[in-house]
Amino acid sequence: MNAVTFRGERDFKQKGDGSLVTLKALYMNLRIKYKLIALITAVMLLVCLLMLIVQQYAFEKYDEELYRQSAQSLGLTAAGIESELQKMERLSYRLATDGTLQSYLNKIKQAGTEYDRFVIADYIQTRMLEIGGMEKYVLSIQMTDYYGKEYAAGTKLVTSSPERIRMLKKETEPNKGGNTWILPDEEDRTLSSARLIRSYQELELAPLGVMTVRIDMEGLFHDYLNKAGGLENMELYIMKDGHSIFPALETDEESKLNEFIAGKQGYTTAGIDGNRYFVAYVPSSNTNWTYMTLIPYDTIFERVAAVKRAVLLLLAALFVMAVILSVRFSKGITGPIERLNLKMKRVQLGHFDAWEDEDDKQIPMDEAGQLHRNFRMMVQRIDDLITENYVKQLAIKESEFKALQAQINPHFLYNTLETINWTAKMNRQRSISQMVESLGFLLRSSITIKEPLIQLKDELDIVSHYVTIQRIRFEERLDFQLDVPDEYQTTMIPKLSLQPLVENAVNYGVEHMLEPCRIRIRAWHEAGRLLIVVEDTGPGMDAGILAGLKSGDVRPKGSGVGMRNIDDRIKLLFGDVYGLQVDSERGAGTTITMALPYERRDEHV
Template structure:
């Protein structure tokens, strides 16, 4: 997969992958630790609160049981001595000392009142009440009723009470009797005990007896079997757990109250802990997002620090490949990139030196070829021209002799040009014109020529002997003198930043295949059939570079056109060629 990515992309992918992995592991670990710690805090604090609530209620219940045990013991002792008056006073005193105990009564097994600490008369048959029968059925324990309206006095004379009963013994006229000690406790103290503990908003206490009946519910809305809290407690016997009731998160602890067979459930509001948990989750997510963004930015920065110098080096190489001037690149980047750049710059220096050596070598080669061409042209051309002059003189064609001698003189004067390789365009065209005149006379006017020159190009310079070899080819290979007079047209004009020279003849023409062959031979090194054309092409390419070119076009039996394109240049030349 990485092979298809750039270095910068690969660096970003790898770094981001590592960062994401680290952040995920860290985030998940922190979340697990936080959740575990939060749960431990919730459980610990809930257990402590529940423990405190149970302690408060058990202390209260133990006080009642201790009072009942004391009364039970004193009942049998004082009754045995017949001191019922003292015993009755003790009952009254116990009721006065405890605001919660609104009535203390000793009943016989038949339900008759033996002793009482209240002035109200009992009018009901107490043997039909559960609290009475339960005491006889289970004499070993205290029995706590659910809150109820006490009706044994004919009407309710006080608020709801919880009736506590215990089977006791007493003496009546010397005989040991069995009875029931009844203590009525007002329930207001249950409320006060609940208010002593902070259970949070909507936190509450629920107390149920062994029949799952309501003993007390601090939540005023929890009054029947449809109460969510009661339904939850009914399904769980003992223990603690988190639960959502309505819109609130609660932690519930369920335990038993000693000596009562009651279950007490504390519902503690833990919304603040859940909110802290949610805030921590949001904060962790926010930190994770910010970390990812920062990591992405850092990854991109690092990748660019690595890849930018490489891209710069690559772009520089591509520019050189596409033909731009070869140059060294500024050294920057990491250690490895710096080493690579130095190697590239060293290579550029070496290549430039090699290219310079090649250019010098090629120039020397072209100079030798050019000199060889001049040596080849001048003697051959001179012999033929002198033969023609002799022939003209023998035939008394004095005018033509004069023209040829003048043209030949000027032709050689420009050819020599004091050994310079670059001459003015004007001299090059004049050189070509002298050559055409000499050849026209030699060929007995079997062809004519025409010049179409834009004078604006005279101010520019050109490599010497560019036109003459092409004109020579046009005369020797392009003129069909047997059927019609030949015509050679020379055009020279500026075009944008170039100089255009066209040599056109009305000869046989060339096939497209032959044009392709000539073009191929012209552009490759080595010997070729068209030595003059190749020599001109190689020289202008060497001197002017890629901007110079030669284009061949032709139509069979119509014409052949050789177009020479060179860039405009102005160089200092000696106007006097003699």
């Protein structure tokens, strides 16, 4: 028997192990996309299960805390109401012992005539209003004199019947001036603080009347329930000796409420008239009253049940969303890998071009995207290596040619120009010698001067050598005049800012005229600015060409340095208030004004 049992257990264990191996093999052979979907789904199921367990535990603790907080809320409400009722007691005492009111009541008692009561009535009502008529929870103050005449002040006055006046006197007499709580009845549905008014003059303590303060219990209950965080459907009761002090109830209703009071503060749940209620009660610390609240059970837990339903719906929605996102997520990971696999197969067949598709434009920057980019770079590198042998010799020849070109450096040019100059002098070719010297100076200036700002005299030297070359070219057709005072010679200006302006005057003025053309450079200063003017008597320019030169759309002749370039450099160095201003009109020549900051510099600095 034992051997059979052992063999059966072993067979069951082998079957179990075989099932696990089969499931493991099935999982391992799944595509990565389905593995991710299964993994995310399992994780979400576990998370949802844990959240449900935590939710159930949290709501149970919440229910217990809700019971406790409701009982504490009732305690706070009862304490607040007790405090207000004590204020009403003190108010009735202050009214009953007020010297002014007692003097009026003594006069009425001694005189006893209708006329006296009529005269004094207005003073009594005014005094009652001054003392307590504006208290928040006072409906009215009712006072009767020694003869049973009633005086009232407040917001909601009532007229007491003779029977009620006799009842008030009867109820307050045993307390001998102490506070007496008058419970609601059919005639007056409010709770009142009443006391016998006794004369304290010469300590005779003779009765003078009855003082009654009617209390707004509904307003008092409503305010303190709100302060304590009470619910909308909460009902508050004050019980005394098995009877409801407020509000007034039928006998059978009072008996049902008394069944739940166990003496000390507590709470319970009970069924009343087919409805389930949460009952909390607390005894008064000053009287033998008991405060009780009834809250419909559904009112308390309706929100809790709604939250539970919302949590369940939220978990279900999260689970469905997780499955959908897992499908999209897995597709986003495996999709690029599958496309990369197809590309590798095409490259394996020898196709190195036209292997990109439209989906490659949306490849992200993650690892899969890096695989695609690295594969593309690898294929391009292989293609480059294949064609490298065909262009290698061409590249070598091009590098050799550039090396030969580099041998012609500026020093070689200077030496060559110097040789031409001496040859011209030996052959007495003065014009050629001047041109070569000027050209050498211009070349040396453009290469050796590295500073963005140079002195005005250095810029004028560049202009003079340029004009020397152009004079030999145009002879008497070029009339150049220089009118720059010596005091401006050390002023700093941007390098190569005047020579291009003179070059423009030559290209657009002298070249287009057969008669002599005068080019003049003038300079003066005003308002802290140095103004340098280059003007010519050439044919001028049309508005279209002038606008093109200013905007840079028209490329200037000669060196290629346009007025837009010069103007931008000046504004960049000195500010937008400086720069070039061009005035030209067809047949009236061209005037270019350069505005620079005027700062004289010592030549020896």
